[in-house]
Amino acid sequence: MSSKAYKRKLDIRSGCIDMSHGSGGRAMAHLISEVFHDSFRNQWLDRGNDQAAFDVGAGRMVMTTDGYVISPLFFPGGNIGSLAVHGTINDVAMAGARPLYLSASFIIEEGFALADLKRIADAMGAAAREAGVSIVTGDTKVVERGKADGVFISTTGIGVVPDGLDLSAEKAGVGDRVLVSGTLGDHGIAVMSSRQNMTFETDVVSDSAALHDLVAAMVAAAGPDIRVMRDPTRGGLAATLNELAQQSKVGFRIDEDAIPVRPAVAAACELLGLDPLYVANEGKLVAVVAPEAAATVLAAMRAHPLGRGAVDIGRVVEDDHRFVQMTTSFGGGRIVDWLSGEQLPRIC
Amino acid sequence: MKYVDEFRDGKLARTLATEIASAVDPAQSYRFMEFCGGHTHAISRYGLEDMLPTNVQMIHGPGCPVCVLPAGRIDMAIQLAERPEVTLCVYGDLMRVPGSQGASLMRAKARGADVRMVYSTLDAIAIAEQEPDREVVFFAIGFETTTPPTAVAIRLAARKKLGNFTVFCNHVLTPSAIQTILESPEIRDIGRVEIDGFIGPAHVSTVIGTQPYEFFAEEFGQPVVIAGFEPVDVMQAILMLVRQVNDGRHEIENQYIRAVTRGGNVRAKAEVADIFELRDQFEWRGLGPVPYSGLRLKAAYADYDAERRFAMTDITAPDNPACECGSILRGAKKPADCKLFGTVCTPETPMGSCMVSSEGACAAHWTYGRFRDLQRKQAS
Numbered sequence A: 001m002s003s004k005a006y007k008r009k010l011d012i013r014s015g016c017i018d019m020s021h022g023s024g025g026r027a028m029a030h031l032i033s034e035v036f037h038d039s040f041r042n043q044w045l046d047r048g049n050d051q052a053a054f055d056v057g058a059g060r061m062v063m064t065t066d067g068y069v070i071s072p073l074f075f076p077g078g079n080i081g082s083l084a085v086h087g088t089i090n091d092v093a094m095a096g097a098r099p100l101y102l103s104a105s106f107i108i109e110e111g112f113a114l115a116d117l118k119r120i121a122d123a124m125g126a127a128a129r130e131a132g133v134s135i136v137t138g139d140t141k142v143v144e145r146g147k148a149d150g151v152f153i154s155t156t157g158i159g160v161v162p163d164g165l166d167l168s169a170e171k172a173g174v175g176d177r178v179l180v181s182g183t184l185g186d187h188g189i190a191v192m193s194s195r196q197n198m199t200f201e202t203d204v205v206s207d208s209a210a211l212h213d214l215v216a217a218m219v220a221a222a223g224p225d226i227r228v229m230r231d232p233t234r235g236g237l238a239a240t241l242n243e244l245a246q247q248s249k250v251g252f253r254i255d256e257d258a259i260p261v262r263p264a265v266a267a268a269c270e271l272l273g274l275d276p277l278y279v280a281n282e283g284k285l286v287a288v289v290a291p292e293a294a295a296t297v298l299a300a301m302r303a304h305p306l307g308r309g310a311v312d313i314g315r316v317v318e319d320d321h322r323f324v325q326m327t328t329s330f331g332g333g334r335i336v337d338w339l340s341g342e343q344l345p346r347i348c
Numbered sequence B: 001m002k003y004v005d006e007f008r009d010g011k012l013a014r015t016l017a018t019e020i021a022s023a024v025d026p027a028q029s030y031r032f033m034e035f036c037g038g039h040t041h042a043i044s045r046y047g048l049e050d051m052l053p054t055n056v057q058m059i060h061g062p063g064c065p066v067c068v069l070p071a072g073r074i075d076m077a078i079q080l081a082e083r084p085e086v087t088l089c090v091y092g093d094l095m096r097v098p099g100s101q102g103a104s105l106m107r108a109k110a111r112g113a114d115v116r117m118v119y120s121t122l123d124a125i126a127i128a129e130q131e132p133d134r135e136v137v138f139f140a141i142g143f144e145t146t147t148p149p150t151a152v153a154i155r156l157a158a159r160k161k162l163g164n165f166t167v168f169c170n171h172v173l174t175p176s177a178i179q180t181i182l183e184s185p186e187i188r189d190i191g192r193v194e195i196d197g198f199i200g201p202a203h204v205s206t207v208i209g210t211q212p213y214e215f216f217a218e219e220f221g222q223p224v225v226i227a228g229f230e231p232v233d234v235m236q237a238i239l240m241l242v243r244q245v246n247d248g249r250h251e252i253e254n255q256y257i258r259a260v261t262r263g264g265n266v267r268a269k270a271e272v273a274d275i276f277e278l279r280d281q282f283e284w285r286g287l288g289p290v291p292y293s294g295l296r297l298k299a300a301y302a303d304y305d306a307e308r309r310f311a312m313t314d315i316t317a318p319d320n321p322a323c324e325c326g327s328i329l330r331g332a333k334k335p336a337d338c339k340l341f342g343t344v345c346t347p348e349t350p351m352g353s354c355m356v357s358s359e360g361a362c363a364a365h366w367t368y369g370r371f372r373d374l375q376r377k378q379a380s
Helices: A026-040 A078-093 A116-132 A186-193 A212-225 A237-247 A263-272 A292-300 B010-023 B037-045 B071-080 B103-108 B121-132 B147-159 B174-183 B202-209 B211-220 B231-247 B268-274 B299-304 B325-328 B361-379
Strands: A058-069 A099-109 A134-143 A151-161 A177-180 A226-230 A251-255 A288-290 A311-317 A324-327 A332-333 B029-037 B056-065 B086-091 B114-118 B133-144 B165-171 B196-200 B224-226 B252-254 B276-278 B281-284 B286-290 B294-295
Touching: A026 A099, A026 A116, A026 A134, A026 B071, A058 A078, A078 A099, A078 A116, A078 A151, A078 A212, A099 A116, A099 A212, A116 A134, A116 A151, A116 A212, A177 A292, A186 A263, A212 A226, A212 A288, A226 A237, A237 A251, A237 A288, A237 A324, A251 A288, A288 A292, A292 A311, A332 B361, B010 B231, B029 B037, B029 B174, B029 B231, B037 B056, B037 B231, B056 B174, B056 B231, B056 B325, B071 B086, B071 B103, B071 B165, B086 B121, B114 B121, B121 B133, B121 B147, B121 B211, B133 B147, B147 B165, B147 B268, B147 B299, B165 B294, B165 B299, B174 B202, B174 B211, B174 B286, B196 B231, B202 B211, B202 B268, B211 B224, B211 B252, B224 B231, B268 B276, B294 B299, B325 B361
Parallel strands: A099 A134, A251 A324, B029 B056, B029 B196, B086 B114, B086 B133, B133 B165, B196 B224, B224 B252
Antiparallel strands: A058 A151, A099 A151, A177 A288, A177 A311, A226 A288, A251 A311, A324 A332, B276 B294, B281 B286
């Protein structure tokens, strides 16, 4: 018996998600096939199993998972779909690993437009293909209207680390240099500018990008001399450096003049009372490297399109209090502390 | 960025630092109070203390509108937000300000109260228009800077005949607070707290002008320099104050000439005068009740007054007895003198309001400057 006889095409242009799309019945099968399989298309999904079986090369495996609940779902430079792919790839890549496979789990709110879902799925498929990574398994759930905010996506990533490489957060040592791959705060400001109650316009676009290729170039240049890498997402550079200071039991001394911030991002931060050091990035990395390898790694970064704006912003210092200290553009000193609560705008 | 970068120019600031160093009399101490949280923030954020001679000391004043709001007013706002028909619109700074017994608007929101963060009074008007079934209340706070936007919102609501928009008014006046500080026993009893001059407000002065401060120079013999909020502004103002002290002058000087005139913003002042009137007194955290320091809506705009519409009653809530916010706001103590500072009171769990806003003296010291305490401790 051919199932084609019962198949009714989804009205992707003007239809929307209803509870039947998560019920396990035919509607769900149509949704998965016409939206997700169509966008992600690969040999593992084509087999239609509840899991994917694949080969992994030699080396240690890395695995990470992340949930995406961004608002708004679409923003200049990307959408929740591309973000869900880039973000998880980057978490894998920060171990120096080559990302291979992703899973994707969707929680969709009843009433969500199918056209939007398709745009998101297409963006995921495109981001994965561009990165050479396959989305090999997934899950779809639908919840009643009001129980979610459009769509939430969770992705899990698996990758392989080359032999001899063991990047880790406790490895920053006194004297090591701190490198960042480019301008800070672009993603956060792009998202803020597209929030409904925001009445400022800016041409800043999100820096959302998969960084594993840049990482591979850095690893090829200096391999084990890279102590640790991290992508400064939520909480920005400030959170990342404070985490590393705690985990490595050191302090940091960074130089405000060296920290790259686009003028438009700096201007938006002025307007909103934000500090770019705390604003999220989705296509930048921070690397702590041995001092003797810093120039080599920096050159390798700058030779890559995603690291063209890479700079050395400071060094690891001994500090029993684990402070991240910054020499301000004035020559005075200040702490770059953890963010407390949400970064709230000042009013006067 | 134009009008910003030139006022954050490190080279210029270092030149000013050299000039300050050569201007000060080593035998004398200079204690200046910066009234505004904006100045406190700039001093801490750019590490200006490191650039000043040791005999020039900055005292952080009470000029952060969030910090001076007493716990009772927060409790009143929380009660209001807990009414099922009310949507309370607030500026972001207010969300974490502690009321009594650890209550805050953020916690009230988590428990189901409809509290929304807005960036402008106009956002609150828009919500009232879009959601006619909700009683939309704007939690108005701030000095003379934020009062005109509230006035505009009330006028707009009146013009649009918005029956579901009201304002919970907590606007306060800067000159009354400065006067209270100067008249406090700690300042008047010579030897307890010495203040040799004031850095006057930046944004507030764009509205009220320099004229209202002339009284302080005459009556209290205090030099005042109105200064912008950028670090170079602050350094220049300090130099101007040092020179006044050295010359024995007590004048009103305007460093912030790019934005401030003697008469201020006439139109904004007229708008405010039309809609608001003085309260007999208003409670400030740290200063207690200050006569003629707060505003309320005039009877003609009673329809837009949340205190009237919801028959709100005043709540007086004592601060944590160990909290030194009061003394800190009056310049009598420093954040590190408080037993709670950095122990139970941190930006994550603020006990007093000085720890909440980034402009509060405690939060600024905790966030940017606390390493100096540790360095001093290690050195001794």
